[in-house]
Amino acid sequence: MGKRDEDKLLGIIALILAILALTISWIPIVNNFGGILAVIGIVLGGLSLFVNRSRQKIFASISTILSVIALVIVLVTQSLYGASIDKFTKSIAKTTDSSFSLSSSKRSDKFKWTNDDYNSLTVGDKTTGVGGANYEDIISKYGNPTSVTETQSDDRTVRKAMWSHKTSDEEQSVELTFVMQQDGSYSLSKKDASIDKNWDF
Incomplete structure (x- = not known):
């Protein structure tokens, strides 16, 4: 005897949230919201798996997997964006320091009098x-x-x-x-x- 049909409500809600989270997971700043959606999707997907433990779990499984993927992408992209911003900031600071040192050196080279x-x-x-x-x-x-x-x-x-x-x-x-x-x-x-x-x- 086959498994009973899946109780789809939680799975569908989780799937919608997972798709939204995936869509915005690449966008800086906005992907913070995507991370929240992904976490909610994981929770609802997990609940759907629990509710359907003796039934089919197609929507529950897909929504949970997609939510996890979305959350991973959010974390990775935020890490990359953060590293890029830090690198850019350090580059500006280094350039500024170099310019200051160079101009100071030029001034002292031009004026050698004591x-x-x-x-x-x-x-x-x-x-x-x-x-x-x-x-x-x-x-x-x-x-x-x-x-x-x-x-x-x-x-x-x-x-x-x-x-x-x-x-x-x-x-x-x-x-x-x-x-x-x-x-x-x-x-x-x-x-x-x-x-x-x-x-x-």
Whole structure:
């Protein structure tokens, strides 16, 4: 004698919930609701299996299996999405840190002056620059200046070079004046520097 027909009510409800849970189990955030539906589907499917323990269990079995699959998919996708978000966040943080370090390094590379460097500069004659430090020697040691201007005064060519470094709370700058010599070189005739909390010129 075959088994009696299945009591389908709980199985059909569980199956509907399982299908809904499967449908939205791939969608971020929304799949949280899908997880709840899957759990309810498992509970109802289990009850349907219990009620139909001596009967056919087609709807009960299918709904329970689909609900379990939906719940597994929800858990897996949430784990993957969470890992992706963490990776993206760490990537942004790393990029930000790298950018900060790089720009800090660039600033320090561009501005190599110290108080001792400035004080050790030899200033020549104020008018002719004779005896002063050589412009090319300074360039080779401290790098190219931030800005350079040249003016013609009487029969002299005067070059002003400035090395500067600015941040939100401080400014450092060295401004040097050179006079062209007969051989085309430039010699230091005057020096100026900004005074801030870190420097004591």
